[in-house]
Amino acid sequence: MWGKLCRAxxxxxxxxxxxxxxxxxxxxxxxxxxxxxxxxxxxxCWRVNxxxxxxxxxxxxxxxGNFKKIKLFRKG
Numbered sequence: 001m002w003g004k005l006c007r008a009x010x011x012x013x014x015x016x017x018x019x020x021x022x023x024x025x026x027x028x029x030x031x032x033x034x035x036x037x038x039x040x041x042x043x044x045c046w047r048v049n050x051x052x053x054x055x056x057x058x059x060x061x062x063x064x065g066n067f068k069k070i071k072l073f074r075k076g
Contacts, residue, residue: 021037030050037043057073 018039019036020039022035024032024034026032032046032048032050034046034048035043036045055074058069059071059073060067060069062068
């Protein structure tokens with residue numbers, strides 16, 4: 001994004017700095033990069049990754065149709 005200068009105020013690293021350029025790009029595998037460049041020739045970059053996290057899993061017996069829980073697996 002090119003255009004007017006704007007003052008950054010949302011993160012401690014960027015408070016009070018003037019940004020000159022911002023962009024976002026997607027990489028293979030769901031990785032997102034968000035970059036903001038400032039007039040003092042520094043850049044702030046966020047790398048955001050998406051993923052699937054299994055919160056809980058269970059093993060059940062459904063032979064009788066009642067899904068009797070045999071084992072519960074939890075993270076942590």
